[in-house]
Amino acid sequence: MLENRRFVIIGFIALVGLMYLLRLFYLQVLDESYSIESSSNSIKRVIEIPFRGQIYDRTGKLIVYNTPVYDLLVTPYKARVDDTLRFCQVLGIERHDFDSLMAAASAYSRVKPSLFLRQLSKEDFASIQDVMVDYSGFEFAKSSLRTYTAPTLANTLGYVSEITKSQLEKQEETYYRQSDYIGQSGVEKIYENELRGKRGTKFVMQNVAGVYKGPWKNGELDTMAVAGENLYSGIDLEVQQYADSLMVNKVGSVVAIEPKTGRIIAIVSAPTYDPNILASRYFSKNFAALARNPYKPLFNRPVMASYRPGSTFKLIQALIGLQEGVITPGSGFTHANCPMHCHNHPATGTVALGVMHSCNPYFYNVFRRIIYKNNIKNTFRASAVGLDNWHDRISKFGIGQRLGIDLPSEYKGNLPNKKYYDRFYGEYRWKFSNIYSLSIGEGELLITPLKMANVAAIIANRGYFYTPHVIHGIGDKKSVNPDYLIRHDTGVESHNFDPVIEGMVGAVEGGTARRSRVEGITIAGKTGTSQNKRGDDSSIFIAFAPVDDPKIAIAVFVEYAGAGGSAAAPIANLVVEKFLARKITNKALEERMLKADFMSKVILPGVKKPATADSTKKKPVTPAKPVVNKPVAINN
């Protein structure tokens, strides 16, 4: 019986064979669309690259847009250049450039088009176009350049450049091809999929000489290119540029957030550079110069640089103490029995006064109570439990973890817990006396400027925050990343913020930051000094304003500038005034800050003598002659 199944099997095999023969007969003999008259004609796929999406600021001003440019491609085996001299003249290149370009293109492939000159401007293109008809083997491809309205936000926006070999190999879906452009950092990288749009594909017929013979199959299979989606940011370009100008000749960051939404108003990474220099034909040269710069302008300080928060951290200590119930708004502490130093100031009989005068022993005692909770029978065990409880509370402020901003390489900082100290001392071998420097934001704490701005936003909101973000709307519908609509609660009740805010207002009105107060605007702020072993301390200030209806929360970090009141507080308050009042009343202060130079104090690794201010200023490289880019093949 089963032997007979062989007939079924052979029948099935023969049926498949027959089906395939019929299909082949149809494809090869009957269907005319594939057999183009001349056997040497071919079908070519032409890729149309769409414009990348544009980026807008909060007032609708364009920040980034595209300028059309033209790439010149060469197919070596078709190239005929009889009078090389004239050819070079037209393109404005030297004879040896021509030779090396041709050699490089031939080395890649004799039969595929390679990039010859990239990013010719519209004007250059117009003047060359007519002449190029005389030379076969050359063709133009339309492309575009990212263009920036203002020389600002370089690290935040990031740059776009040719995809690297390893990126090509690593891509999950095969979307990019060699010589494609891709967002490499900042917003350009994070929103690459939204910005890049959708490539179009056209199938065209051409004869053996590469002459266009019309669309294939009447363009049935062609797809249109779709431009990338526009992005809407909360950046205030005017305030951003003002903050930029205040940070000239300084190393540090400014981060301003709208507390009610988490949108970033301004974000400065100083020193900075003009983003246009990385969107030009001279990308490689300019990028190399930036990468070599000892002040690391490519290092996105607001999210990547880490500092000890210093006294600004006392605000959080006070909030945790109040929430834990270990202190009340009326708790007072003196300098007695404290290993920490302090300066001369009036008595600190309340939380508000402790904050206002930034009293070290005050917060030593607050932290001691948080850790021990009046349980000092077994100090080792109490410290372990107390620290982990403290760690969990502080984590809710976003400290010691990534906030999730839409910028790459966010540093998570450091917030020590029990495990952390166990590694150094061993379990139950350490206690409060080993870790008390945490009470004033020193020790093993590390935060980024972004996180401190977020802390200011939390205090402004009296207990919650939205993840800070640069972009809040994507595309025509201005759709929002849902993660940015989640309200994160810190678990500190609203009423516990009152004494802390009172102290912050006091600090600006008559305390550590009094010299930079702004007429007509009530600012709540707190200075901090981050110890720097290499040179002068970093100046820190966090603030928000107006106190009764906060519209802006800000953190300013200036490296090598000393105490918080010296540089960070004036810069922060000027930016706040610019944002809220659109004018500056204290012109003298503004003048002083614009001129202040803390960059010359920077001690570079390996450099004995501080460099002079001049050599540190950013200098966009503009080479005299056209830079010849290495040709890269285009896969058509």
Place this chain on the structure above:
Amino acid sequence: MAENKPITKNVDWVVVLIYIACLGIGWVNIFAAVYNPEVHTSMFDLSNNAGKQLMWIGTAALLVVCILVIDYKFYETFSFIIYAIIILLLIMVLFAGSNINGSRSWIKIGAFSLQPAEFSKLAVSLAISKYLSDPAISLSRKLKDYYPILGIIALPAFLILLSNETGSMLVFASFAIVLYREGMPGFIPAIGMVMAALLIITLLFVKWYIAAAIIVIAGLVIWLMPVMTRRRGGLWATIIVAFVMIGIVFGVDFFMNNVLQKHQRGRIMVLLDPDSDPRGIGWNVIQSKIAIGSGGFLGKGFLQGTQTKFDFVPEQSTDFIFCTVGEEHGFAGTAVVVILFISLISRLVILAERQRSRFARVYGYCVAGIIFFHFMVNVGMTIGLMPVIGIPLPFFSYGGSSLWSFSILLFIFLKIDAQRPFTLSRG
């Protein structure tokens, strides 16, 4: 005891000649695929695929001689040991393999790489044949007799899946043919095909229409059913089958729209409609159809192809070698290749049927089934009748592992077949 002397007399020359023809045509087309009109390319240059393939053909010939010299009983006796060795290699390659094109499944020997996954077909064929050579095993009556077979297949399939070679894994589906021949009830492959058909239909048409069509067909079946059958449960059986089918339709639809991500859905859709993504996976299908279609009846002539040059067709010398045949030799060429394969496979089935031992018959069917599956999927993919699954065309595609494994697979069977006159029936 068998005497080994008249091996050349007893070996099946029809198969050998087809084998040689395939190697020859394949090699010429690999040369055409890598040929660059701008640069003088030699057929014997070891730096290109054609030259390398010639080396693989030479070594394959040596292997064939070895296989023909070794005692035919060796293969049956050592079936499980060969299986175990290949499994060990598959495990080894997971840890120590070289990574080529994102798949960690290669063993590098100098400039050449071997892929153990290619040899797993041989191992599974031998193991299944050995297992089924026990006459007490019946696939038509005892369900538990299937378990060892499933185990034999599942183990290498799992290992191959781990090393990211989905194509090689799907080849195990070809064992359905041998299981069917050995007594697997016919409804199992039938259900498999109905499921595949339903899946494809669901992706192409509106699910409500399909449901309506199934209900209409079920109604017709019940109406046409003899009254006796209907009373003996035929009515309910038909209704249940119809509901299960509708359930599958909606299940597939739900899975596609709610479980899969957008890009995964696109990957499946493009298999059915390459035009839906002309620049992604659909690009390969469109381009290979253009290449084959532009060949016309007689083709553009040797080395005159344009579509298969300049990388219009990807992987021209490996998985898409059939395109070169189609473009340069037209329908005449493709028809010859299809007929060669159908003749080879049919001849193998006939040879398998004339075996006296069950081991030899089962093994013969395994060989026929594997070659058939590769042919069906590879050629079907280039002409847009099958999804794009990267498996080679036996004896044609460039590649040492696949040429070696198919040669070994085939000649072990020819060796066993050549000994047939001397063996006694056992099953």
